[in-house]
Amino acid sequence: MTQATADACEQITSKTEEFVRSDRMPHIWCPGCGIGTTVNCFTRAIEQCGVDLNKLAIVSGIGCTGRVAGYLNLDSFHTTHGRAIPFATGLKLSNPDLKVVLYSGDGDLIAIGGNHFIHAARRNLDITVICVNNFNYAMTGGQVAPTTPIDAIGTTAPYGVCERSFNLPFLADSCGAVYVARWTAFHVRQLTKAMVEAVNKRGFSFVEVITPCPTLYERRNRLGDGLARMEWYKENSVIKHDADTRECDIDFQGKIVCGKFVDKEDVPSLLQKRNQKTEELRVKGIACD
């Protein structure tokens, strides 16, 4: 290789590289884990959004996905378990100009933080929630989560889960989210586009990303490694835009319905409604500043 070619190659740097803290690499995620792939999509999405990086905050809770906040070289907060949404609520209400993106896992957002999730969606708080769903509590050893599909095996369900699992798009939709989409880690281009739309959306926007967990979920259920799972997503995903979210349940080894399910326009956010109320009261002479 000539020196000129080597110089040209040196100039090629990953688009993700500008957004990650290179001194923290290599990261803790297992070989074949899909969280890193979602981070690639996210970094490209914020680049495409053209959002001012000084006006962007990433909030995450605890768990494998919770580490994203630590690895991204942006204003980021690694909060306590399940309390990413309360933290983001305070952050958004006190800094209305800030773009707040929540990046967390299913265990953090939907299990311990489930109540915060439904109330943030109900209030239509202007935040973007990216939920990386790997079907179990991966960081603590593969225990059964509310998203583990029925009949799947987990550390705490060695003979298979007998409870019904959450259908996250339906949960978000029924609580009032204005943007709901689901993609898998295989659909990188579509996922990037969904993240761009979600970040630009005013109101509570929710993107669920299905990712492989080869060390725990896939290994216990004998579903192969991360690559086998990605190939499986490729073959078993059904893209159905505007599908009824009630029919987006995930069964163990069943088809995964992907797509953009909800995209509502002009729904007033919590901040807009609060400002409107304050204005009404000021007109009546009741409110003080």
Place this chain on the structure above:
Amino acid sequence: MEKATAPSNHNNKPKKPRGQVSISSERCKGCGFCVAFCPTGALEMSEGYNAKGYHYPELANPEKCSGCDLCGMYCPDFAICGARVPWSEAASAVTKE
């Protein structure tokens, strides 16, 4: 410096710009996403190991690389990226230590 021009093929059309990948072999954990999902089949897993004992990818067919950066989007370890480069600079991979 005079700008290099692409050699013409039999149709007298300039050759399309080709791609280039940069691989940080020490970051790789050998998941194989990049090799499996490369749309042109330009990558292959190398015979060699990195310090952690994983096989890392290499640009086995440089003429096939289009520089689409899909490998860079799939790589969960941020270890590979692709880019479109002028033809004269293409056709070889850099493996960073």
